[in-house]
Amino acid sequence: THWLSCMACSSLGAFPALSPLPLARAHGKSFAHRSDLRQAKRILVKLGSAVVTRGDECGLALGRLASIVEQVAMLQNQGREMMIVTSGAVAFGKQRLRHEILLSQSVRQALHSGQNQLKDMSLPVLEARACAAAGQSGLMALYEAMFTQYSTCTAQILVTNLDFHDDQKRRNLNSTLHELLRMNIVPIINTNDAVVPPPEPNSDLQGVNVISIKDNDSLAARLAVEMRADLLIALSDVEGLYDSPPGSDDAKLLDTFYPGDQHSITYGTKSRVGIGGMEAKVKAALWALQGGTSVVIANGTHPKVTGHVITDIVEGKKVGTFFSEVKPAGPTVEQQTEMARSAGRTLASLEPEPCANQTIFSPLNLSIGLRQIAVSSQDSVGRVLRRTRVANNLELEQITVPIGVLLVIFESRPDCLPQVSALAIASGNALLLKGGKEAANTNRILHELAQEALSIHGVKDAIQLVSTREEVEDLCRLEKMIDLIIPRGSSQLVRDIQRAAKGIPVLGHSEGICHVYVDHEASVDKAIKIIRDSKCDYPAACNAMETLLVHRELLRTPLFDQIIDMLRTEHVKIHAGPKFASYLTFSPSEVKSLRTEYGDLECCIEVVDSMTEAVDHIHKYGSSHTDVIVTENEDTAEQFLQQLDSACVFWNASSRFADGYRFGLGAEVGISTARIHARGPVGLDGLLTTKWVLRGEGHTAADFSEQGSMTYLHENLPVAQVLPGRRTTS
Amino acid sequence: THWLSCMACSSLGAFPALSPLPLARAHGKSFAHRSDLRQAKRILVKLGSAVVTRGDECGLALGRLASIVEQVAMLQNQGREMMIVTSGAVAFGKQRLRHEILLSQSVRQALHSGQNQLKDMSLPVLEARACAAAGQSGLMALYEAMFTQYSTCTAQILVTNLDFHDDQKRRNLNSTLHELLRMNIVPIINTNDAVVPPPEPNSDLQGVNVISIKDNDSLAARLAVEMRADLLIALSDVEGLYDSPPGSDDAKLLDTFYPGDQHSITYGTKSRVGIGGMEAKVKAALWALQGGTSVVIANGTHPKVTGHVITDIVEGKKVGTFFSEVKPAGPTVEQQTEMARSAGRTLASLEPEPCANQTIFSPLNLSIGLRQIAVSSQDSVGRVLRRTRVANNLELEQITVPIGVLLVIFESRPDCLPQVSALAIASGNALLLKGGKEAANTNRILHELAQEALSIHGVKDAIQLVSTREEVEDLCRLEKMIDLIIPRGSSQLVRDIQRAAKGIPVLGHSEGICHVYVDHEASVDKAIKIIRDSKCDYPAACNAMETLLVHRELLRTPLFDQIIDMLRTEHVKIHAGPKFASYLTFSPSEVKSLRTEYGDLECCIEVVDSMTEAVDHIHKYGSSHTDVIVTENEDTAEQFLQQLDSACVFWNASSRFADGYRFGLGAEVGISTARIHARGPVGLDGLLTTKWVLRGEGHTAADFSEQGSMTYLHENLPVAQVLPGRRTTS
Incomplete structure (x- = not known):
């Protein structure tokens, strides 16, 4: 056959x-x-x-x-x-x-x-x-x-x-x-x-x-x-x-x-x-x-x-x-990484003043945030966090240092480039930037501006723009060359990169399922204002409200009706949580999942019996990003703020404040929903790590043994003092 | 056929x-x-x-x-x-x-x-x-x-x-x-x-x-x-x-x-x-x-x-x-995790005094370290790191909180259990402990002691001992339940767990390739003392010296001969780096790799032309764990300390000081060679993260728009003040 x-x-x-x-x-x-x-x-x-x-x-x-x-x-x-x-x-x-x-x-x-x-x-x-x-x-x-x-x-x-x-x-x-x-x-x-x-x-x-x-x-x-x-x-x-x-x-x-x-x-x-x-x-x-x-x-x-x-x-x-028979003109991404790391080390050892200056990007109308960065950078690298007299003539310091080489991957938002560059310069980090094809030209010009500013100090190479030819997935595998990946863009981008990164930590939020809980002791005005702002100010943002939790006693009160009216006026589509639906004769469409990030003029409303139940609901269905309580009762508020395990917990304020600029961090690198290193809006501090510096006079561990002559003092010393010899220009 | x-x-x-x-x-x-x-x-x-x-x-x-x-x-x-x-x-x-x-x-x-x-x-x-x-x-x-x-x-x-x-x-x-x-x-x-x-x-x-x-x-x-x-x-x-x-x-x-x-x-x-x-x-x-x-x-x-x-x-x-027809008596590891998380949340909200008390484990002769932990725990959770007046009546605080649920995996060293438990309790974290089969009985008794101490405060479940039946690999996959994995044991264990962990961060050092660089301006006595202690005090430790870098000018000097004599007396097997070998007529066996962790009475000796070359060598072959310079020249030392990118950089002190207890951190969770979150010896602080607390009066982002009535102040406030309402017992 x-x-x-x-x-x-x-x-x-x-x-x-x-x-x-x-x-x-x-x-x-x-x-x-x-x-x-x-x-x-x-x-x-x-x-x-x-x-x-x-x-x-x-x-x-x-x-x-x-x-x-x-x-x-x-x-x-x-x-x-x-x-x-x-x-x-x-x-x-x-x-x-x-x-x-x-x-x-x-x-x-x-x-x-x-x-x-x-x-x-x-x-x-x-x-x-x-x-x-x-x-x-x-x-x-x-x-x-x-x-x-x-x-x-x-x-x-x-x-x-x-x-x-x-x-x-x-x-x-x-x-x-x-x-x-x-x-x-x-x-x-x-x-x-x-x-x-x-x-x-x-x-x-x-x-x-x-x-x-x-x-x-x-x-x-x-x-x-x-x-x-x-x-x-x-x-x-x-x-x-x-x-x-x-x-x-x-x-x-x-x-x-x-x-x-x-x-x-x-x-x-x-x-x-x-x-x-x-x-x-x-x-x-x-x-x-x-x-x-x-x-x-x-x-x-x-x-x-x-x-x-x-x-x-x-x-x-x-x-x-x-x-390949054709040798490309520019360096490979591996060579770029090496160049960036090397220039970054010089950058980190520069005196703070001349570098990280707001003049770099001020024409770009990002000047306020960049000025904040410039101010805080004065003291970012080499800051002493902890000083200990371990023993006589043996002093330990924990000081801040840059993380190393950062890879920032951003979708079509070129305004991210100057922000992140400023943060990287201020924190002494080397930077690889990978932008989308759509904004390739803008990114190239912005990058040239950044390099120009850096070249005055001989560290032009500290910021590298990666060719659009490079696949994101390939970059995520450069485990030995890149210390931290920062995706800037949609949740999908972040998730893809978290999946692709092999052994390199990724700083970013995978989801923003933010809640506003309106307590039975809430002020009507504040509730309406905060819900409107949290949902409607910019519905696609990760810090927008997705679920509104309402105390059961508020059902069929004027406050509740006002909330619903406001949402209708703002054209917000309402989905009912199962408990809310059970209270209604004619309920809006029931939610498919209480764990949905709508990212649009849509939200879920659910009813809870108490503040504690609200906290439980958020722990179960939230993404630990940003959650808000609206109440006039300070005790209830403080309990909510204490018990709720989210990166940002707000009392009587819109969820939209979860943002590096609004927090006063200057620009932000991103908002992290990870639990370690940096959490919530990440500014300059999130781009720093520490190292331990120990100065002795020939001290050995054996000196402290039972037969030895020395004993541990472990005396905390004030940290205000400037570390002698730090920031030596090399 | x-x-x-x-x-x-x-x-x-x-x-x-x-x-x-x-x-x-x-x-x-x-x-x-x-x-x-x-x-x-x-x-x-x-x-x-x-x-x-x-x-x-x-x-x-x-x-x-x-x-x-x-x-x-x-x-x-x-x-x-x-x-x-x-x-x-x-x-x-x-x-x-x-x-x-x-x-x-x-x-x-x-x-x-x-x-x-x-x-x-x-x-x-x-x-x-x-x-x-x-x-x-x-x-x-x-x-x-x-x-x-x-x-x-x-x-x-x-x-x-x-x-x-x-x-x-x-x-x-x-x-x-x-x-x-x-x-x-x-x-x-x-x-x-x-x-x-x-x-x-x-x-x-x-x-x-x-x-x-x-x-x-x-x-x-x-x-x-x-x-x-x-x-x-x-x-x-x-x-x-x-x-x-x-x-x-x-x-x-x-x-x-x-x-x-x-x-x-x-x-x-x-x-x-x-x-x-x-x-x-x-x-x-x-x-x-x-x-x-x-x-x-x-x-x-x-x-x-x-x-x-x-x-x-x-x-x-x-x-x-x-x-299975046989329902096991105890809870599943998933249930244990839930119990631990829930009890951990209560733990984190307790007043610091009664809990994290050194009496828990003092009979175990770990009392000094545990006392240090107890002292520092007074102020660990809920500490205000940053306060900002964002706008009138809108105040932001960044406070310390526990990471959540920690999984500690340790090989046959039960002394790790009380140390880590004390750190977890002091930092308000829930803890899953997974020990080896060899010490199952000891671990069970230690765990019972810990639970007994915790039960006084109603948080007995915050520390769970995982059955020896559970496979480490299975535990590393509980992504949504566990926030941080801490392996305590050999580099191999750490590497295996880093490979197995899916989406859960792992805190640990994968390798300790530590260097001692002896500068040409080194003191003979200090050099001998430090090299001996760094290599011979405990050769299997991750902070032991693996490579000795010697300034070229020291070759054929009495100092150099004394170093070699000392290493011979201590029965340290010497491997020659390629450059060192080229200077010798009869060289010891040449190293296979300059990136070797011997973990035994063996080391590599290599020659460098300058401090800068030593730094380059360590950047290339080291593991960024702990590296030492021996010199009497303060300028050279400070440059080494500044330029070298390792978790611990020491001047005239043995590499063996890289240890949480010796640093005065109390016990240590481990030594991290990761670059983010915690680096070097990790104590209490490494088990904490932060959250952002914002208190307003109905503030919205729209209030700050061009049409809005408010402006950002972003005024730094002193942090000493105690946060009202924190640590409410729930």
């Missing part, structure tokens, strides 16, 4: 020349940037060791194979032309032969004794070519079964290196492959291992001699160029290309490699056996690049990424090493 | 009675706890929708299938008896038939036009029974190919519900399965869908009528009990059993379900179609449980967990819902 598949598998294996195509197409040009890879139409994926398991039992890595098939099929279904250079026939065949041999040795025995002794039996050493022959058909059947699930046809192509030396054979191969691609079939190419010369023994793959898989690197490169593929993805079990042998102290994974940089690479003394060695891979990659095919070398064996390694590469994400 | 497999697949499909076994085995008893599941010998895995994709294209989820096969084979190879109840034949067959039909419709057309029109063609509606028949053989071939990779044989068993009603058939089935298990073969069981009655139309699976997969739940339960399986793992596309319909505000996934709790479950009004519905699953699970088989219902469709969902369950991890 599989007639077409059968034809593809068997007759195509014999290389029939279906219809030779003229080699007229102009030679392709490789892509300059990763983001261009999205345009790749014809893609060759070389699987290498990504589909082979290592360790005691060399076999086929089925899970990885399945996810590779899924990605290739998905890309094929997007209209791309996908080709696979596979490995795994030897591994598959080895398992199969081993299985068969064991069975034939043991099956009678096992049937009679009832014991499973399969594992104890000795295995003959299997010859790799025989394994390859035994495995090839099974491997293809597996591919076919898997691709069938995605309505995708496959064809088997077996080649040897010799096929490329014979012009006629090369043309045949070329036209076969073109014909398959034209028919929307995925060619699965493998070396014809059964007919190659006997392999060298190899100790890395247990019990199996390896047929130089190295050849697969050059095979893939040759095929890619021959077929004018736009992209060659070479998977293996290493992350990519390092500038020195992986594992050594300074080894860095290269994100992008330029042919001109080849001298800067140190290969390991031993190339890793069985995977072709990195040097051979690079050689093949450069050869393909010269031929006009872009190349990415990446790891296909990580359980966590195998499921999307291929699609990530095609989406332009920073996976493995990308080979 | 696959003769045994063929026999298993085809002849066993006809249910031959190989050797009927007597039904004599005593009825099994289900397991009481998840951790007992590790002992499960016979396990039936029901795949359900875990192997079927959803959405537009219903098909086989190959990646998931492959990883399930891998786990089942692994467990089988551990000596367990694995059985599979599979789904997917209909899905597989549908894809296959669709593929064939499309090909036969279009192949000529496609071959001639050169266009791919496969996707545009209309598809006939396929009958489910035909799909099942068409898919069954392919599905089995896929299983066989996959299991072969793990040297595991499979056999096909097709059954209908009727087979269970006929005693003879049931006995035949039973003995067939036993025989297969005896032969170490994995039976793959499916309903014989080709012979069942016509299915009901179902809109959920596109274009395919569903053969009541519900039956697979009861089939699996029946088979599990019939075969006396120890464990039935039922995978589907829901997380497990919720106490109310998933998605509703209060829905909580039940970790463990007891038959007695059935009344507390609300099923959704619509059971999800196509997966058998949760009610049916629960019914089947309870039936199996009564029959002596433990059951876990879990989600097998999450890309991130499919690779280990089955092995995790068998290892006792908290995946899905576990059905």
Whole structure:
């Protein structure tokens, strides 16, 4: 029944020349940037060791194979032309032969004794070519079964290196492959291992001699160029290309490699056996690049990424090493980070006066906030928070220092740039800014202004604007380079970044479900004013009210009617909480969830029996952002303020005051709903951390032991005193 | 050649009675706890929708299938008896038939036009029974190919519900399965869908009528009990059993379900179609449980967990819902967390005097540190850090509050328990303590002492000792319940927990690579004393010196010889840095990495040209923990202290002083190498966060707009004043 598949598998294996195509197409040009890879139409994926398991039992890595098939099929279904250079026939065949041999040795025995002794039996050493022959058909059947699930046809192509030396054979191969691609079939190419010369023994793959898989690197490169593929993805079990042998102290994974940089690479003394060695891979990659095919070398064996390694590469994400002929003019984001950190260290050691000056951005009408920052910056870095006389002549100080390198990611609001820059400068932090594409020009000009101001003090590089080409997700992975990520934008942006950040803390609020509780002892005027302002002043803000809690005694009072009237006048759509609904004959639509952030002229109204019940409700459904009580009873208010566990708790004031500028912090970095480090509106202080400075005269811990001569004093000293020697200009 | 497999697949499909076994085995008893599941010998895995994709294209989820096969084979190879109840034949067959039909419709057309029109063609509606028949053989071939990779044989068993009603058939089935298990073969069981009655139309699976997969739940339960399986793992596309319909505000996934709790479950009004519905699953699970088989219902469709969902369950991890007949005496860890949080809130509102008293633990000889804590606790919670007059009658305060619920995980050092408990009590935090098994008894007694002390104030529950049964990894996932995790133990423990913690901040140091830099202007005596103490006082501590940096001018001076002599006398093994090695004729073994934490009487010596080079070296290879300069030149020292970016920077003092007790913080929670929140030794202050309290008289943001009547004052007020109404006992 599989007639077409059968034809593809068997007759195509014999290389029939279906219809030779003229080699007229102009030679392709490789892509300059990763983001261009999205345009790749014809893609060759070389699987290498990504589909082979290592360790005691060399076999086929089925899970990885399945996810590779899924990605290739998905890309094929997007209209791309996908080709696979596979490995795994030897591994598959080895398992199969081993299985068969064991069975034939043991099956009678096992049937009679009832014991499973399969594992104890000795295995003959299997010859790799025989394994390859035994495995090839099974491997293809597996591919076919898997691709069938995605309505995708496959064809088997077996080649040897010799096929490329014979012009006629090369043309045949070329036209076969073109014909398959034209028919929307995925060619699965493998070396014809059964007919190659006997392999060298190899100790890395247990019990199996390896047929130089190295050849697969050059095979893939040759095929890619021959077929004018736009992209060659070479998977293996290493992350990519390092500038020195992986594992050594300074080894860095290269994100992008330029042919001109080849001298800067140190290969390991031993190339890793069985995977072709990195040097051979690079050689093949450069050869393909010269031929006009872009190349990415990446790891296909990580359980966590195998499921999307291929699609990530095609989406332009920073996976493995990308080979490009075009060296970009500017520095890489990694170099930018280094420059920023280095300039930031100088910045932090500057005298406060000349820097962090409000003149930097004052034309931008942010002057009041920026002036506040400038004033508070006088005393921000190097401030002594704690002084202790630990013992005689042993003094400890805890002083404020910048956090280090901040990455600020903001959506299309360029006014964020001067605010955050001012805060970063005032706190001595280095800054990477990543703006949206929409405001790229504005951001560039604002950034130039900032750099100009900084350059007077020789720390121009402390603020870097990251190219819009960079993917946010990639930036969130620069764990060793960035100390804190600050997203400025929608809750969705913050959540996405919290998810993407690997080991870097993120400062931001994920949700703002703010409540106003109107107590039965509330003043009518204040209640109306505060509810209107909290909901209607700027409904999309995170500090806008989402749920109004009303004391039960207020139902059917004039105050309550006035609230409802006001909300109607302001066109606020009302949703009823379940308890509120139960009190009404004709209730508005009942809420789907009491945990909703409407971000619009909508709110939920719910009834509570007491202040304590309001607190419980907020603890259960709130987001610990900002919550308000309206009451004239001071005791009730103070209990609410004390018991409620939110970043901001307000009495008789609008929730809209939860804002760094309104709090008098100057600008704000954001509003944090995290519980550690900084909470609520975050200004300058949130960008500082501390370090401990201890000055002694040769003190040792042993001096304080039972035999020692010293005792701890732990005497608190006044902190007002200026730390001698701090802020030395370096 | 696959003769045994063929026999298993085809002849066993006809249910031959190989050797009927007597039904004599005593009825099994289900397991009481998840951790007992590790002992499960016979396990039936029901795949359900875990192997079927959803959405537009219903098909086989190959990646998931492959990883399930891998786990089942692994467990089988551990000596367990694995059985599979599979789904997917209909899905597989549908894809296959669709593929064939499309090909036969279009192949000529496609071959001639050169266009791919496969996707545009209309598809006939396929009958489910035909799909099942068409898919069954392919599905089995896929299983066989996959299991072969793990040297595991499979056999096909097709059954209908009727087979269970006929005693003879049931006995035949039973003995067939036993025989297969005896032969170490994995039976793959499916309903014989080709012979069942016509299915009901179902809109959920596109274009395919569903053969009541519900039956697979009861089939699996029946088979599990019939075969006396120890464990039935039922995978589907829901997380497990919720106490109310998933998605509703209060829905909580039940970790463990007891038959007695059935009344507390609300099923959704619509059971999800196509997966058998949760009610049916629960019914089947309870039936199996009564029959002596433990059951876990879990989600097998999450890309991130499919690779280990089955092995995790068998290892006792908290995946899905576990059905148990034995209700444990104590509360669950989730209930413990709730109890702790609630009692913690009361604790935080207590007057400082009676609580956090040093009498709690003074018999434990930790009295000095605990007394320090008690003293500082007087003023810890509710302390005003900042007061601002925002406007007339609008006053803002930033006050300290506890972080919330802390999870402290410690290895076998019970002395950590009273220290951390004292800090938690003093800072008003609730505490979950998770100790090692080795010190379980000591920890229990210490915990009882702590609770006894707390009970005087009615907040006994604020400190909870977590059962040693709980897996650390499971605790690290309680994102919504725990606010901060504090690991106390080896770097490895800290790293493991940082990796496991999902969305919960972790406070701890991952590495302590501390440096001592001996300047050319160092005093001989101080250098010798400090190096000896830093390295030898307690080499395993994280604040011990790992690398000694020596100014180049000191080489071949008496000072240098004295250092080397001292290290030899103290039996410290020396490794040479590359630069140091280059100066020596006969150098000690060269370091493998300059970034090594020896944690033993070993260290690296490296030469630097200047203080600045020392700083650069430490920035590059250090862990920002604690670094020391030894010099008599104050200018050099102050520059080092200012420029070096480490949590602790010391001048002429041993690195061993980096310790909460020695710093005068009382006990320490740990030493943090994180850059935010708390850095270096962490005492009471590290367990506090802040909240913002705003008191107004009906102020709104609109009052401050251009049309408004008010202006911002932002006047700093003195903070000494006691906040009225704080610490009200509630």
